[in-house]
Amino acid sequence: xxxxxxxxxxxxxxxxxxxxxxxxxxxxxxxxxxxxxxxxxxxxxxxxxxxxxxxxxxxxxxxxxxxxxxxxxxxxxxxxxxxxxxxxxxxxxxxxxxxxxxxxxxxxxxxxxxxxxxxxxxxxxxxxxxxxxxxxxxxxxxxxxxxxxxxxxxxxxxxxxxxxxxxxxxxxxxxxxxxxxxxxxxxxxxxxxxxxxxxxxxxxxxxxxxxxxxxxxxxxxxxxxxxxxxxxxxxxxxxxxxxxxxxxxx
Amino acid sequence: xxxxxxxxxxxxxxxxxxxxxxxxxxxxxxxxxxxxxxxxxxxxxxxxxxxxxxxxxxxxxxxxxxxxxxxxxxxxxxxxxxxxxxxxxxxxxxxxxxxxxxxxxxxxxxxxxxxxxxxxxxxxxxxxxxxxxxxxxxxxxxxxxxxxxxxxxxxxxxxxxxxxxxxxxxxxxxxxxxxxxxxxxxxxxxxxxxxxxxxxxxxxxxxxxxxxxxxxxxxxxxxxxxxxxxxxxxxxxxxxxxxxxxxxxx
DNA sequence: CGTCGTCTTGAGAAAGCTCAATCGCGGTGG
DNA sequence: CCACCGCGATTGAGCTTTCTCAAGACGACG
Numbered sequence: 433x434x435x436x437x438x439x440x441x442x443x444x445x446x447x448x449x450x451x452x453x454x455x456x457x458x459x460x461x462x463x464x465x466x467x468x469x470x471x472x473x474x475x476x477x478x479x480x481x482x483x484x485x486x487x488x489x490x491x492x493x494x495x496x497x498x499x500x501x502x503x504x505x506x507x508x509x510x511x512x513x514x515x516x517x518x519x520x521x522x523x524x525x526x527x528x529x530x531x532x533x534x535x536x537x538x539x540x541x542x543x544x545x546x547x548x549x550x551x552x553x554x555x556x557x558x559x560x561x562x563x564x565x566x567x568x569x570x571x572x573x574x575x576x577x578x579x580x581x582x583x584x585x586x587x588x589x590x591x592x593x594x595x596x597x598x599x600x601x602x603x604x605x606x607x608x609x610x611x612x613x614x615x616x617x618x619x620x621x622x623x624x625x626x627x628x629x630x631x632x633x634x635x636x637x638x639x640x641x642x643x644x645x646x647x648x649x650x651x652x653x654x655x656x657x658x659x660x661x662x663x664x665x666x667x668x669x670x671x672x673x674x675x676x677x678x679x680x681x682x
Numbered sequence: 683x684x685x686x687x688x689x690x691x692x693x694x695x696x697x698x699x700x701x702x703x704x705x706x707x708x709x710x711x712x713x714x715x716x717x718x719x720x721x722x723x724x725x726x727x728x729x730x731x732x733x734x735x736x737x738x739x740x741x742x743x744x745x746x747x748x749x750x751x752x753x754x755x756x757x758x759x760x761x762x763x764x765x766x767x768x769x770x771x772x773x774x775x776x777x778x779x780x781x782x783x784x785x786x787x788x789x790x791x792x793x794x795x796x797x798x799x800x801x802x803x804x805x806x807x808x809x810x811x812x813x814x815x816x817x818x819x820x821x822x823x824x825x826x827x828x829x830x831x832x833x834x835x836x837x838x839x840x841x842x843x844x845x846x847x848x849x850x851x852x853x854x855x856x857x858x859x860x861x862x863x864x865x866x867x868x869x870x871x872x873x874x875x876x877x878x879x880x881x882x883x884x885x886x887x888x889x890x891x892x893x894x895x896x897x898x899x900x901x902x903x904x905x906x907x908x909x910x911x912x913x914x915x916x917x918x919x920x921x922x923x924x925x926x927x928x929x930x931x932x
Numbered sequence: 933c934g935t936c937g938t939c940t941t942g943a944g945a946a947a948g949c950t951c952a953a954t955c956g957c958g959g960t961g962g
Numbered sequence: 963c964c965a966c967c968g969c970g971a972t973t974g975a976g977c978t979t980t981c982t983c984a985a986g987a988c989g990a991c992g
Contacts, residue, residue, distance in 0.1 A: 508837050511922055516837040533826025538833060575825065576783025582832045583788060587758050587766040589839040590883035594948070625971060633840035635949055640972050656957085656971080672761055844980070875939060885981055890940050906939080906989080 466564055473556040478549050486541040486549065487528070494531035494554035499523050502547025503622035505631075506530070506539045517631040519581065520544070522622055524612055528554075529574050544623050589633045597632045598642045599670035602652065606661060617664065621657040716814055723806040728799050736791040736799065737778070744781035744804035749773050752797025753872035755881075756780070756789045767881040769831060770794070772872055774862055778804075779824050794873050839883045847882045848892045849920035852902065856911060867914065871907040 462470065477500070480486055486497060486504055497504075504521040518539055521527045531537040531554065552560075561568045588597050610616035621628065629639040646652045651667050653660040661667055727750070730736055736747060736754055747754075754771040768789055771777045781787040781804060802810075811818045838847050860866035871878065879889040896902045901917050903910040911917055 508833050510837065510841070514837075514841050516833075516840045518833055518836060530826075530829060533822045533824075533829060538826070538830050572783045574783075576780075576788065579780060579783060579829065579832070580788050582829070582836065583758050583766075583768055586768060586832065586835060586839065587760065587764075589836065590766045590880070591760070591764050630840070636970090637950080637972080638948055641948090644972075886938090887940080887982080888980060891980090894940075 462564070462566065466566075469563065470560065470567075473560050474550060474552055476551055478551050480543045480547050480549070482543055482545050482547075484543050486543065486547075487531075487537050488540050489537055491531075491537045492535060494528065494535070494537060496526060496528040496552045496554065496557050497541075498550040498552075499525050499527070500548040500550055502549075503544040504541050504547060504549070505544055505623065505627060506541045508539050515630060516633075517627055518585075520623060520627075520631070522608070526574055529571070529578055532571070532575060544627065594632070594634045594638050595642050595645060596670055597634070598639065598646065599651075599667050600672075601628070601632060602646075602659065602661065603664075603668050603671040606664070606667075616661070618658070618660045621659060716816075719813065720810065720817075723810050724800060724802055726801055728801050730793045730797050730799070732793055732795050732797075734793050736793065736797075737781075737787050738790050739787055741781075741787045742785060744778065744785070744787060746776060746778040746802045746804065746807050747791075748800040748802075749775050749777070750798040750800055752799075753794040754791050754797060754799070755794055755873065755877060756791045758789050765880060766883075767877055768835075770873060770877075770881070772858070776824055779821070779828055782821065782825060794877065844882070844884045844888050845892050845895060846920055847884070848889065848896065849901075849917050850922075851878070851882060852896075852909065852911065853918050853921040856914070856917075866911070868908070868910045871909060 478486075478497075480502075487493075487495070489508070499521050501523055504525075504527060505517050506519050506521070506527065507515050507517045509515050519527075521541075527541060528537070530539055557567075557571075561571060588600050592600065605619065605621075606616040609619050623631075625636050625639055629636040632639065634642075643652075643654050646667075647654055649666070651661070651663045651670070653662055728736075728747075730752075737743075737745070739758070749771050751773055754775075754777060755767050756769050756771070756777065757765050757767045759765050769777075771791075777791060778787070780789055807817075807821075811821060838850050842850065855869065855871075856866040859869050873881075875886050875889055879886040882889065884892075893902075893904050896917075897904055899916070901911070901913045901920070903912055
C-alpha cells in the first residue's frame, strides 16, 4: 500500500532496440542517433510488487511508464474512500500521460500483480520531445487515445446494461490481444472480479452472474480468469449495438 | 441538424482585450505585441442556431472555440444512434481540445440554444503555440482539465446513485457559476431534462423524480429550468460523500 | 385560446443490489 | 500426502432502485 521509491532499480538490462515491446512504444522512423538518445533517456526498469503503487494522485514526481510484464490499474477515489477504476494497463501499454497536461498525476496507479515497467521521467521526456519532433506526435496520439478510451467508457457506463458492458469489455480485450499478436479467442483476465466489477460500475455478484449468463448463452466459456470466446459475432453484437431499447430516437 | 459552414461569420466585432470573457480564455501575462498576435489569429465570431452542430466526430477542419453566449453539448454516439453526452460548455468555456491530440475531433458538438462562439483554427492555434510559450502551457492545462472532468464523470456514473449524481451535478454547476461571478445559489439550467438525464446516465423520469425528491427534502427549489439551492451543505454532502454504502473498504 | 413539446407523476415490471450461504482452489502445517 | 484454512468466485433469495409505459399538467408560442 505504499508508493514504491523511484530510482530504486538498476538501469534496464534490455536496450530499447532489443525490447520485445519496441513496436509498441518506440516511435517509428528513428535513426540510430535518435534511438540512442531515447535509450539514454530511459531512466531504468522498475519492479513493483502486487498492490504497490506506481504513482499517486498529485504526485509531482511524474514519469511515463511502459508496462513490460504484469498489470496496472489506474483509479480515482472520493474523500470517503470510494474508488472508480479508470483503466487497466497491460504489457505494451504506456501510462502516465495523465500528468502531462498538468504538473502532477490526476489518478492513482496500482499494480494488480508483480509488475515490470520501464520508466522515462517527465523531464527527460519533455527534453526528448524538444529534440525529436516525432516524439511529440507520438505523445499527442497517446493523449488522444487516453481521451477516447475514457469517452468510450463513459458511453459504456452511461448507456449500457450490465451484460452489454461486460460484452464490450471482453470484445475490446480480445481486439487488444489480437493487436498484440495473442489469441483473440482465449486469454486470461489480468484482474480480479472485484476490480473488473468496479471498472464496469456494477456489483461483483452481478458481474459473476453476467459471466454465467454469457456462458449459458454459449457466447463464452469462462473458468476463473480464463476466458474463451465461442461466438465472437454475438459477443460483438451485444457490445456494439444493443444499448438501451432506444426509447426516444428522433 | 447540419454542420454550420465555418468561415460564415464576420470578423469579431469585439477585440479580445475588450471581451468580457478575456479573464477566462486569455493566458495571463501577455504583453501588447503578443496580445495583438492573438487577436489577429482569432478567425472570427460564429453564430450557430439551436440544434446545429459546431463540429462532428472525425471532422478534420479543427478549431478551438470559446463560448460567448448560449450553450454547447459534446457527445459520442454508437452505430445504432445511442448517444452519451460528454459535457456541457457554457459562456467562458473553451472546447475543441479533443481534436488537439489527433488530427480530428473525437466527438460531436451541438448547440443547445442559439449560440455565439469565438473561433481559433487549429492551424493558427498551433502557430501561436510555437510563438507564445505561455499559450502552450495554457493549452496543456485545458487538456488536463478536460481529462479530469471526464474522470470525475466516470466516478459519478460508476459509483453514485441517481440522487447523488444530480446533487454532484448541481453542486459543480453552482461552483462554476460562482467562479464566473454569478450567483451560486440561483441559476438557470442551460439544458433540457432530456439532455441532463442522458449526461447523468438515467431516464428522464428518474431525473424528474430526483429533482422532486431534492425539493421535498428542502435542499433545492426547482421550477422548470430555474434552480435555487436552499441548503448548500446538504447538497454538497450528498454530492461528495455518499457514494455507495461502502461495502468493502479495507 | 388551442396545440405541441416538455416536464411531472403514477403504477407495475425489470434490473441490479445486498446479504448470506456455498463452492473451489491454492497454500500451509501436521 | 492429506486435511485444513482462507480468499475469491458463484449462486440464491429478497429487496431496492431504476426503468418503462401511460396519463396528465404545465408553458411557450402561434
